[in-house]
Amino acid sequence: MATAQGMSGIDVRAVMYELTGKLPLWIDKVYQFDSRTLSIRLNGEGHAKYQLLLEAGRRAHLVKTAPEPPKNPPQFAMFLRKYISGGKVLAIRQHGLERILIFDIGKGALTCRLIIELFDEGNVILTDETYRIIKPLRHHRFKDRDIVPDAIYALSGSDPTGSQVNLAAALAGDDRDLVRALAISCMLGGTYAEWVCRTAGADKAQPAAQADPGPLFAAVTALFDMVEHYVHPVISKASCEPVVLAESPPDNGSRFINFSDALEAFYPMTRAEKVKVAAKPKLSEEERIRKYQESAIRKFDEKIAKAEEIVAAIYENYPFISQVITSLAAASKRLSWQEIEHHLKDTSSTDAKRIIAFFPGEAAVEVDIGKKVKIFTNETVEQNAGHYYDQIKKFKKKKEGALLAMKTVKPKKKVIRRDLVPMKKLWYHRFRWFITSDGVVVLGGRDAGQNEELVKKYMTGGDLFVHADVHGASVVIVKGKTEKMDEVAQFAASYSGAWRSGHFTADVYSAGPNQVSKTPQAGEFVARGSFIVRGERTYYRNVPLAVGIGLVLEPHAAVIGGPPAVIHSRTKAFAELKPGRFEPNDVAKKVLRQLREKITPDEEKQLKGVLNTDAVAAFVPPGGSDIAGAP
Secondary structure (H helix, E strand, C coil): CEECCECCHHHHHHHHHHHHCCCCEEEEEEEECCCCEEEEEEECHHHCEEEEEEECCCEEEEECCCCCCCCCCCHHHHHHHHHHCCCEEEEEEECCCCCEEEEEEEECCEEEEEEEECCCCCEEEEEECCCEEEEECCCEECCCCEECCCCECCCCCCCCCCCHHHHHHHHHCCCCEHHHHHHHHCCCCHHHHHHHHHHHCCCCCCEHHHCCHHHHHHHHHHHHHHHHHCCCCEECCCCEECCCCCCCCCCCCEECCCHHHHHHHHCCCCHHHHHHCCCCCCCCHHHHHHHHHHHHHHHHHHHHHHHHHHHHHHHHCHHHHHHHHHHHHHHCCCCCHHHHHHHHHHCCCHHHHCEEEEEHHHCEEEEECCCEEEEECCCCHHHHHHHHHHHHHHHHHHHHHHHHHHHHCCCCCCCCCCCCCECCCCHHHHCEEEECCCCCEEEECCCHHHHHHHHHHHCCCCCEEEEECCCCECCEEECCCCCCHHHHHHHHHHCEHHHHCCCCEEEEEEECHHHEECCCCCCCCCCCCCCEECCCCEEEEEEECCEEEEEECCCCEEEEEECHHHHHHHCCEEEEEEEEEECHHHHHHHHHHHHHCCCCHHHHHHCCCCCCHHHHHCCCCCCCEEECCCC
16 A cells, blocks of 8 residues: 555555556657656557656656746756657556566667656666666665666565465565564555455465465456455545555545546645646635644654554564673674674574664664564663663653644745755765766765774775875775766865975876785884785876865755865855865855855845855865955
């Protein structure tokens, strides 16, 4: 069932059947409204026209009212138009029950695939016929796959629900009870897994390996048949379902003939859609405030209930969680987290298989105890539960405040809505950092301690070690493969002793992680924050020193810094620094004034927590600087 967080595999299957029933279709135009929302205008037979709305990581369905397209289409939308506008949709497929839709599109003699990912953060990916990626909406490098141009888009193995043989194999290899195996391994989700067990007459609590796959596969097939041929969507308070599995729908439910219509009614409008209907009659100030407060109270109740369920699950599984904490805390003193993860994946222990994710940077794991719960191994069971008790207290206090405000609400003067959203703090923002033009994260140490930390904790086999060929420089780590080494070299040269010494160019070299060592030869000494690089290095000569600092507003507001060419292309307000006369703190204040001059008063008001001296100073190199173009 579809929830506020996104669509399930069954929902994607229902939309796939709905779209397939409208074939043949032709691609007209592609529009992009924000960093994750697109729409595709489709033409059908008999002059039929459709709008497919895509919100990466959340939903994909037809809509009757499309958002107003932007005057200047973003680059990704223009790229898709070039490849698929005018093409014929040859097929629409779902990979098993994964939340992935695949459009096979033929244009001329070429065939390409548009892959829509509706899980996690989501993505929209264009590949050729062999699944070689042409261009994704978002570039990502994961442990087991890369979503970057020229990489092969990897689909998972066999579909557990594709045949009785596949289902039997999936259940035989699952250590969980039947209903959890169907919900998780077969990707049916809890509600549909319960229905399949009831329909098949199977005990949901029995071990999955002991279940008879015949009746279960028949029930799964019946479910798919209902989703394809007997769609009766219904919206309840918290979900939207393509079929009614209960004997009667919820009393407060709303029925729809078409699942896309139900999804359009269920999901709140995107920001672009809100602009489209801005001219419609608005609620009064009092009605709007009350509606917002009621919605906030419902969300607080949901968050309180979720946290209480997790606390209950923690204490119901107290021995297991205590054992996990004790075992992993002891193991981490002898082994790296990568080695621990490798050992646990190879073991056949039932308890080990309940550990489903590792977070080495936080010394934490995610365990399956009926709910997915993050457990910190350097804390006790009670301390782990305490995090959720704190959430419960926080949301109860907020709920009390909202209830009190509902009793005392008074009309207020109209306030301009804040549209700028601050960038969320990520783990690497405490280092020096920037993202190259081709989407690769580059990190640099601010001091000797951070230099040590970057090499020892965060440098992995696929990274690149970069350093200015001068004394006293940031260790720079390139987190992946990039074609923009000129940008990386300028970053390394600018945050080095060359800037402090007043030089305008410096040499930079790069080396592989296996060439970097902390072990000196006899008679040598390696200071804290320094390393020995053995073997051949790749040099970049006479790299110009310069740093750009700018203010980016979309999709998230933040001050960013790095090579001037990269920063200037991404920001609304920008300043470039060169080695010069003024102290770092003075330069930060000058740059701040310059950035503020290039934004509106309303934007400045919204950016009080983003645009400040500290945010700018974080990107000013140590030593004297001048602002390029300033008197």
